[in-house]
Structures are given as C-alpha cells and as structure tokens.
Amino acid sequence: MPSFHPPRRLLLGPGPSDVPQRILDALARPTIGHLDPAFVGMMDELKEMLRQAFLTRNNLTIPVSAPGSAGMEACFVNLVEPGDTVIVCRNGVFGGRMRENVVRAGGTAVMVEDDFGQPVDPEKLEAALRAHPGAKVVAFVHAETSTGARSDAATLCKIAREQGALSIVDTVTSLGGCEVDVDGWGADAVYSGSQKCLSAPPGLSPLTFSARAVEAVKARKTPVQSWFLDLSLVMAYWDGVGGRSYHHTAPINMLYALHESLVMLHEEGLRAAWARHQANHERLRDGLAQLGLDLLVDARHRLPQLNAVVVPEGVDEAGVRRALLDQHGIEVGAGLGPLAGKIWRIGLMGASARPDAVDRLLEALATLLGRAA
C-alpha cells in the first residue's frame, strides 16, 4: 500500500479550514513526553493564549483532547446531573445535539425553538425561564454553523445569570472569527474547536469554565458519568498543584499545532482577525450579489465566517458542489437538516478568510452557473 498523499484543496466549507504551512510544520516537530518539563511549559503558554482568545481570566481554560463535540459533551456531563432541568435553545442542527447531551446526562431538556436561519430569540428564553424557575443551565449556540446565524450571546448569558442559571455556550465556529467575550458576556461554560477560525487541524476543543461553573462541578452529588471528560480528573494533568499527574496521553503534536495557531492569532491581533473575517465576508457578499445569489440570513444576524447561500431554483445543488471540488479543487458545504439541498455553506474561516480565496470561489461559481462574475 503506498503512502497517502491528499489532493490540494481550497477549504471553503463549514470546517476544517485551510491549515497554514507554519502550523503543519509545528505539527511535524519531534514528539516528546507529555510530562516532559519542556512540554508542560508549552501547556502553560497554551492555556494563557486560549484565555486571550476567549477574552477571559478563567483559571480552568484548556484544550480538551478531542474535537468540538467532546468540548460540548464535557460541558454537559460536568454541569448536568440526573433530574436537572436545562433550557436548550435550538435554531439549527447543533442546538439539537445539545438536547441529546442533556437527555443522555439524565437531565430534562426544555426546548426554546427558533427557525433555522434565525438567531435565538431572547424573549422566548425569558419566557422559558419564567416557566421553569428552577432551571440549572441555559445552553445555546453562538455561531450556528448549520445556518450562518449569530445569536446575541451577551444578552442570552445575562438573562440566564439574572435567573440564577449557568450558561453553556458553543463558540466552535466563532472563536477567532468574530467577537467572543467570555468574561464580558458573563458566560459560564464555553467550548470551541481547533479546525475553524483558528485554522489548526481538527481534534482539539478549547474550553473554559467560570468560577461559578467550577463551583457547580464541585457541588455535584453524583460523579460525572464520563471518566474521560470528568474535568476534576482532567485538571490534575493540566493544572496539577505540586506536579501534574497522568490522566491520558495528551495529543502532543496536535497541541504544538494549536499553540502555533494561537501564536499566529496573537501576532495578527484578535480584533484584526475579526476585522479580516468581516472584510472577506463583505467581499464575498458583494460578489455573490453580482452573480444574483442571495444569503439566507438577515444582514443583522449574519456570521462573517459562515455564509449560507440560497441555491437558485432549478440549479443542481449537489452537482455544483461536486464540480467545485472536482474541477476547481474548492470544497464548500451542503445544507443540513431542513436546509439540505437548499443552501451551500461557504466558510471563510481562519486562513481561508482571504481575498484571493474569495475571488477564486466567485470565478468558479460564475463559470459553473454560467453567469458573469
């Protein structure tokens, strides 16, 4: 069997995004022991850089050794105990996964529903909290990757906090691409992914817990049912007082990659990175308008890094996506759930958020759709 050599692609889907050579080079550095003092020093830098990216001073800020879904699960299994009520806001596919997590942790999920493509409605959340005053947690997705809608995280976290509930916030697609302000929002448990606007390969989930969330974990009456994701055990490795103890073998080279991606984010500047995502979104939006293509989400709630494009009547959605990949080497995403077949999802995330990538996609679309770019 020969070695595997992947084709070169321009990744403009819902993630992963293009990984810069500098991050791939970091990944290829020599593997050392996960308790080696040099490695432990790198872990401390990584935690600090994650705090800067999340805009938080939370002590418990680490990358979970698995993809974004594991960050999501870590939040639910640590904060939800059997019998707890959790308000889950669903305005896309990932809110549905949150519900699954609540149910599997033995909790009762109270759903706040909004249409796919809409942001979470704060008034509906307020009404749900009034109807369920004992709710322990409010969970929502800040950046819904399935639709490209951004919800008002500051307002939703404030509502949760005023009612004495903790908040779990999914920032898998937002971290590094638009404003995520964990301390400013007063959010309690927030997770993300390495493969979107941070442009590292998939496989790690940055996570941060507020002091209130840590207290809630400590106050549990039952042990966390997941041994691997039990944060009190994981922290003995990431934060061990008087020395780190073995929990699991950390994905050492992947952590080098995440470290490098955060160094690059730091060099660019967090706000400059947000502005770059916005500028490239506007370039794409204008180019799509010239091609007569519409975006699904209202301008007020649009994410710059995930653009849901309405497939015009009579156009073969899957055929265009396939031709983009086969003829132009460009990956874009399909619609999920009720939006399957109705939209293309164009990601401008991390290193993929650049003008030449936008222009290449617009030219390819113009060719395939037979319209003038």
Ligand SMILES: Cc1ncc(COP(=O)(O)O)c(C=O)c1O
């Ligand atoms: C909003 C959101 N949450 C969670 C996930 C799950 O992340 P992963 O695929 O890395 O497990 C994704 C992945 O696309 C996502 O977009």
